[in-house]
Amino acid sequence: MKGYQVSEERTREIQKKIGESKKIVRQAFEKFRPSEAAITWTGGKDSTTNLWIIRQVCLEDNIELPHVITIDEGDAFTEITDFLIRILKRWNVDLKWLCNFDVLKCCQSHLGCLVNVEDLNEQNQAELKRIGFEEDSFTFEAESYAGNHLMKTVVLNQFVEENNIKALFMAVRRDEHPARKDDKYFTKKEGGHLVPEHTRVAPILHFTERDIWDNIKLHHLPYCSLYEIGYRSLGARTTSNPMEVGIPAWEQDLENTVERGGRRQDKEKAMGRLRKLGYM
Amino acid sequence: MKNVILLTIDTLRKDVLGCYDSKSNLTPFIDSLQGSCIRFTNMQATGPYTQASFPAILTSSYYLEYGREKYLSPKKTLISTVLQKSGITTAGFHSNPYLSDYFGWNRCWDVFYDSIEDEVSEEVPYIKGDEINGKVKEWLSSYIKGGKYKPFFLWLHYMDLHEPYMPEKKYIDMVDSSIDLSRGEMFNLFKETLLKRDLSDKGKVELLKKLYSVHIRQVDSYVEEFFELLKKIDLLEGSVIVITSDHGDEFGEHGGLSHDGKMYSELINVPFLIYNHTQTRGRVSDTLVSSIDVPPTIVNLFGLDREESFEGHSLLPLEEFPERGCFGEAIDKRSAHEKETDRPIYYYQNKEFKVIYRENTDSWEMYDLRRDPQELNNIAEISPKVDRMKEILRPRLGRWLGKE
Numbered sequence: 001m002k003g004y005q006v007s008e009e010r011t012r013e014i015q016k017k018i019g020e021s022k023k024i025v026r027q028a029f030e031k032f033r034p035s036e037a038a039i040t041w042t043g044g045k046d047s048t049t050n051l052w053i054i055r056q057v058c059l060e061d062n063i064e065l066p067h068v069i070t071i072d073e074g075d076a077f078t079e080i081t082d083f084l085i086r087i088l089k090r091w092n093v094d095l096k097w098l099c100n101f102d103v104l105k106c107c108q109s110h111l112g113c114l115v116n117v118e119d120l121n122e123q124n125q126a127e128l129k130r131i132g133f134e135e136d137s138f139t140f141e142a143e144s145y146a147g148n149h150l151m152k153t154v155v156l157n158q159f160v161e162e163n164n165i166k167a168l169f170m171a172v173r174r175d176e177h178p179a180r181k182d183d184k185y186f187t188k189k190e191g192g193h194l195v196p197e198h199t200r201v202a203p204i205l206h207f208t209e210r211d212i213w214d215n216i217k218l219h220h221l222p223y224c225s226l227y228e229i230g231y232r233s234l235g236a237r238t239t240s241n242p243m244e245v246g247i248p249a250w251e252q253d254l255e256n257t258v259e260r261g262g263r264r265q266d267k268e269k270a271m272g273r274l275r276k277l278g279y280m
Numbered sequence: 281m282k283n284v285i286l287l288t289i290d291t292l293r294k295d296v297l298g299c300y301d302s303k304s305n306l307t308p309f310i311d312s313l314q315g316s317c318i319r320f321t322n323m324q325a326t327g328p329y330t331q332a333s334f335p336a337i338l339t340s341s342y343y344l345e346y347g348r349e350k351y352l353s354p355k356k357t358l359i360s361t362v363l364q365k366s367g368i369t370t371a372g373f374h375s376n377p378y379l380s381d382y383f384g385w386n387r388c389w390d391v392f393y394d395s396i397e398d399e400v401s402e403e404v405p406y407i408k409g410d411e412i413n414g415k416v417k418e419w420l421s422s423y424i425k426g427g428k429y430k431p432f433f434l435w436l437h438y439m440d441l442h443e444p445y446m447p448e449k450k451y452i453d454m455v456d457s458s459i460d461l462s463r464g465e466m467f468n469l470f471k472e473t474l475l476k477r478d479l480s481d482k483g484k485v486e487l488l489k490k491l492y493s494v495h496i497r498q499v500d501s502y503v504e505e506f507f508e509l510l511k512k513i514d515l516l517e518g519s520v521i522v523i524t525s526d527h528g529d530e531f532g533e534h535g536g537l538s539h540d541g542k543m544y545s546e547l548i549n550v551p552f553l554i555y556n557h558t559q560t561r562g563r564v565s566d567t568l569v570s571s572i573d574v575p576p577t578i579v580n581l582f583g584l585d586r587e588e589s590f591e592g593h594s595l596l597p598l599e600e601f602p603e604r605g606c607f608g609e610a611i612d613k614r615s616a617h618e619k620e621t622d623r624p625i626y627y628y629q630n631k632e633f634k635v636i637y638r639e640n641t642d643s644w645e646m647y648d649l650r651r652d653p654q655e656l657n658n659i660a661e662i663s664p665k666v667d668r669m670k671e672i673l674r675p676r677l678g679r680w681l682g683k684e
Contacts, residue, residue, distance in 0.1 A: 132402060177397050182418065269396045273377040273405035277443070278475045278616035 004250055006214045014215050018053060021203040024185050025057045025169075028201045032167040034058070037066035037201075038159070039169040041095070043080040044234045045212050045223055045249075048087070050171035050204050052221055055091060065093070066169070069159060072099040073151040074140070075111055075236040083224040090222070098155040100124070103147075107140040111238060115140050120150075127154050130194055132276050141238065145272045161196040169201050175208045176259060209259050213250040232259050283519045284581050285434045286574070287506070288337060289499055290330070290376060291441040291539065292525035294323075294551045296496050306455065306496040309504035310523070316556050318563040318598075323552035324606040324629065325527050325571050328539050330378045332610035333526040336571035338385070338435070340590035344609045344624060347680040352384035357589045359575040361388040363433045366584050369423070373415050374437035375400075375407035391419055403467050404446055409438035409502035417509050424513060433578065436506070440499050441529070443538060444470035445491035451498040459490055466491060477537050477615060489531045520581050521555040524574065533654070541612040543627035543636045544655050548608060554596075568631050569595055570606040605630040607676060612640045628673040635660070635669040637677060644670065 006014070028037065039054055041047045051068065058065045070084060088095045102121045107113035116137045117128060131149050138146040160168065174180045185205055191197030207215075209232075216223055226234060227249040230242030243259075244252050294300050298311035299319060326336040332343040339356040346353045360370040370388060375395040379385045386392045393415055395407040416436055423429055446466045452459050461469075469491070473484045503523075510516040528547045530536050539547050552569065554577075572592035579587055580594035595601050605628060611618050612625035623639035634655065636645040646660040646669060660666050 130402065180397060267382045270377040270380045270382045273400065276402075276405040279618075
């Protein structure tokens with residue numbers, strides 16, 4: 001981030017925001033034991049910031065770091081995988097890689113391959129039924145409706161259930177999307193069929209995209225090299241694109257352009273709903 | 281200057297409302313507004329489902345203007361764009377995936393909530409009307425805080441009448457306590473009867489219609505809740521509220537269920553009320569108007585100049601409205617799912633007749649709306665007026681070819 005400057009005023013603002021985040025983390029630790037909590041870490045800028053803040057609190061208060069998990073959707077950027085491996089060593093994190101191997105087995109790990117629903121194990125079949133997916137097969141793409149559910153939601157739910165997790169630290173931010181505007185720091189997720197009850201904690205909810213970069217600069221946080229070449233938001237490899245090719249994320253017009261413009265998730269959410277109404 | 285609120289209710293048939301002569305008493309609140317409304321009895325949607333009708337309601341254009349568009353064409357001008365340019369605050373709250381950010385409907389709204397990021401139930405994949413009211417309440421309360429604020433245009437849309445019909449017990453008991461179905465049974469009616477367009481069991485079709493009626497009652501109470509909110513924060517007097525729907529719903533009238541690509545009145549004829557407009561209190565108009573006239577009317581209510589790209593005309597003052605008949609177009613599909621091979625269907629109607637052209641079958645239909653309001657007797661082969669009607673519709677067929 002050569003040449004990137006953070007003013008004194010902004011520095012004070014960022015410190016204040018970090019203070020607020022730490023307060024949320026401490027509140028979470030009052031409610032939940034570290035062994036009952038998990039931190040999701042994708043290797044993206046937000047979840048790395050989130051992990052950094054929680055780790056700071058743990059170091060300051062002499063608390064054991066909760067589980068740290070990352071979800072392998074079978075379509076990861078090698079740059080992100082490399083980044084995770086590099087930083088987990090540096091930060092001494094015992095990272096758990098979660099993956100739905102059953103799905104990968106059925107498509108021989110190849111993107112674009114057809115997965116026959118009847119080849120999947122019982123649980124995956126039950127999960128597809130639960131979300132109203134009734135086709136006989138689907139194409140293996142990480143952010144497709146069925147793929148997204150099996151590769152991400154299912155493995156996360158399973159981890160929560162098996163490890164008796166009560167709290168999940170997530171790196172969502174209010175300014176990511178207008179719909180997040182009213183999100184709360186603590187959200188209790190009711191349990192249901194195949195869905196374990198847990199609380200989601202969002203310590204960096206009040207951070208803006210600019211805050212994230214200012215903080216990365218101020219505290220010399222590591223970041224994935226993809227941000228240098230124009231990516232603003234990182235998801236699966238085949239569904240994320242740079243917003244402005246060759247222009248580092250922090251030099252783009254963060255205030256007036258859409259951060260997730262290079263991503264396909266919203267499409268899949270809209271499509272998922274239309275499918276449930278019978279339109280797709 | 282007054283604020284303008286557009287309240288659209290998905291899938292609301294006109295003939296289920298008490299103020300439009302339904303005897304079922306499902307809409308006591310909406311009916312009670314009559315004294316402060318101008319009510320239009322002859323409002324036609326431009327299409328029978330969301331993608332075909334909403335371009336008219338929010339962009340005053342026809343669905344197929346630039347061909348079969350998947351996303352809202354950037355060439356179309358949203359009402360929010362026109363108003364925002366003129367310094368009016370624009371806010372939209374809805375839960376219809378076809379009108380979401382992804383499909384390009386989020387342009388020029390100061391606040392745009394499409395619920396896509398929120399979690400919805402597995403069975404009913406949209407946010408309910410009372411939650412929409414909650415979002416609106418939160419926004420309005422903070423927006424008007426302090427008393428000094430720019431006039432606003434607020435659009436809110438309720439999805440609750442849209443299948444799957446799974447009304448709350450409380451409303452079932454209000455409408456017909458003899459309905460004794462579990463949620464699983466209601467969902468099954470959606471999956472097995474409605475989605476399959478299966479009309480073989482009359483009892484099941486009747487049951488679907490009953491459940492739909494219960495939702496009408498439910499939506500009426502959401503409208504009431506919204507009006508109460510406006511009253512409470514002192515905005516009811518200072519606002520004009522436009523209420524309409526994007527299309528109706530079919531229960532076997534023309535051999536189908538739900539709302540496919542057909543142009544009959546149960547799908548096309550929608551309610552339309554303008555509340556609190558001082559010059560029009562308690563008035564009923566049978567002027568033939570179209571959803572395409574909604575955006576120009578809103579622009580006019582704000583006292584702004586006519587937007588040139590809009591195809592409709594302001595309905596106010598009504599005396600100056602050019603009554604020319606209504607057009608509509610959609611893809612002629614016969615299930616929820618649209619196939620690549622499905623071709624367009626078009627209609628044109630004046631006060632006496634409606635003519636429909638189906639490209640799928642290259643066939644014409646014509647109905648005498650006065651003698652045959654149910655549109656059951658096709659007179660295209662025998663009416664001496666058919667040529668004149670076809671002549672008006674024909675220039676619209678395939679007019680985007682080459683523009684795509």
